[in-house]
Amino acid sequence: MTQSTSQATHHSASQPDRESAAIASVPTGLYAGGRWSTTARTMPVHDPSTSEVLTEVADAGPEEAAATLDAAAAAQAGWAATPPRERSEILARAYRLMVEEAERLALIMTLEMGKPLAEARGEVAYAAEFFRWFAEEAVRIDGGYMTAPAGDSRFLVAREPVGPCLLITPWNFPLAMGTRKIGPALAAGCTSVIKPASHTPLSILALAEVLERAGVPDGVVNVVTTSRSNDVMTPLILDPRSRKLSFTGSTEVGKSLLELAAKTVMRTSMELGGNAPFLVFADADLDAAVEGALAAKMRNIGQACTAANRILVQDTVAEEFAERLTRRMAELPLGRGVEDGVVVGPLINAGAVDKVTELVGDAVGRGARVRLGGERIDRPGHFYPATVLTGVPAEAELCSTEIFGPVAAISTFETEEEAVAIANDTPYGLVSYLFTTDLARGFRVSHALEAGMVGLNRGVVSNPAAPFGGVKESGVGREGGFSGIDEFLETKYISVGL
Template structure:
């Protein structure tokens, strides 16, 4: 976005004052005493407080509301549902300034990227407004009888949607839009760290015409209490979760009690393969997006760089050069291209992973530390000086970490096995394409993979052998509302977006008819 608005303290205060701060159930915000801090990761201080709902009690009220209107919502025509979702799409764009600023404040991403998420998140509302009028179904003659086979898609019923903090708007719309398009009612559980964007989305959906009770939102620090209460209730018929694989395993076990339909978008450990035929400039451009977009805090972020030895020196030097240009600072600051990590625990994990790699022999080419406050005040760029700076801290207690490139990373380093979820690019040099593919597949995860190469045969062969739900070739961002998003192995079950996304909220009924 070329011309970003100037953000003032009065603008922030005004937005926070009018943003809802309590759970949304049966068409209204419940109110109450706000006691749960929503932190600004750029300062470590509270932006505001929201009402911390009693998860079992408010969750049941939300499920009651969803169940009460499920039959009526399912009975609305697809065109009615479509038009409501399209109005919500338009309203998101009308409220883009508010949505983008809230996301930057509570999550930390640069403001320009937050505007990009408004566009991306709103597109799910438009895409599924179009899918609502194209629900699957068919009619055909039975092969061996004078009878007909009719299949009809029906909404699965009330759903629990659990979203993460890293994409506060689009993770909500990616689940809510297909659920509503299919005729399902919803209880949304947004992440405790980033509830404000979801609450503003509730306001937008109500204004768009979503009837009371069709979409509900429970804000609570007790995620386990909410999920266990609702998933033990036989009236709930589906759960959709985006988050870590360990939590996903727990939810799948709980879902088995009532055989709930489940969609799981779980952890990632995305490999980025730079093949012998790669164009280095194209590969570096893709790598910068694939690694550092959204502060590196994305399940699709490139986590491990396997570079063919014939290009390793050139690729590594260019990636380090481009990484050093990134500007570290608060997301609302002009020129910022790398914001803070979400919280202290995330920052400490990144530090531990880098320290482990260095202890095992890796070298820090760029970054590798928390930036000094002075560099943040000046806009902050990643430092090429890897000397110790343990006495430096982030401005005002914010959770900043310099964009980092590591080389000579051994295969045994934890960064090869664990999801970094931060701005660290570990480079592993390999001599053989088969070895690169084997290394890419040597993980329990299989969500996203990146391949850089110019030889079509080489690229298609490698892409076909990588165990991943998604593969991006020579590009750093593959997510698209019109494409199926999801992983294999322990990265999840089901798909979001595209035509497949709405089927996750449908059941097929087969009817046998005489002709």
């Protein structure tokens, strides 16, 4: 089956002007203590759909980056003492500003990251919701009071901000991963230094300007952009003034950061890699399962830690499911994310295309069948077509490696027990998906799956009101939901003598 590569309709002739205006609206310096400043070096930000340079931003070195932690540490006491209602109102204003400026923020994200504009708009809405959620949580930080068992004292339990935080965000969801960390930090009374990925710094830089207008005091949120992450972040992590590290990214980098954080016994939250299984049982609603697989696989062009990495289908319906999924994926238009109707945008860089190409080649070499796509596209930018593979053997490298591309790899199973065993046969445990119309099976398998999150008859699980995070090598801690603010609070016990 041949995938449609027809280009979606272009915007009007003024679209290049809108793109230029969006990029020009973003500050490009180091943001410390409420001030923007230049650095000795700059680094380019590329459009992955054309490989062209969009703009240059600050490329901070260790000494320049130190100013951001200095500012965060200086502002910590004042921000911690700010009334919760005031913190809440600032977050609520930031939420409203993001909603008002959604189109500009979405266009900035699409230009620097490549995801389709429709998805970027969805991410802006999702990102803004973290500010609204934590605006509500800021005034609900609780404590405790009880009588000691012996009756001779009272126990007071207070929850206080952990202190200055280091927040490191990935390139694939450049805005939402920022608000998911900044929101609870602000609500809890913590200042922060945020370092966005070097591929996609513009979304966070634009967000910093929004927060400034929302009334966040100088030094409470600071931004450092750099191409030398290790050189810049290591001294900040080892600085005893830094009391919290929140990172979203690969398990390999997360492990290195945990080792560093251990040197000062710093609080950590880690949202790391995944290898999500997507189980389809014979009794599933196949139409719903196909749409769920499409959502779980193709969100962000497959570049998501929550992406369905291994699609496991019960053997009696595997062929029908594969045919339906192939038809749907063949219909997805490919092109620049700013073009109307595009679903398959570019991957983040040439290395990402090389990785997907190698993984597909390895699977095919081991016996997998290409039902759709399977070969890189000869055009400017970093594109790879929507691809469907069937008969993927367990020893294929993509069964143990995050694909991070638009490749649906389908394997089969016979029994429920086999499905669960295959799904859990991985060091990762971020999210799992299953489709079945048998309620008992749904609950049984959901509890048997070793994952921090489960999508039962759903292909998307992310929600600001729910705890996001994994088990095993997929992470430590949770973001969002009622537990999201806990990661930024310390518990203090006060014993009161009578």
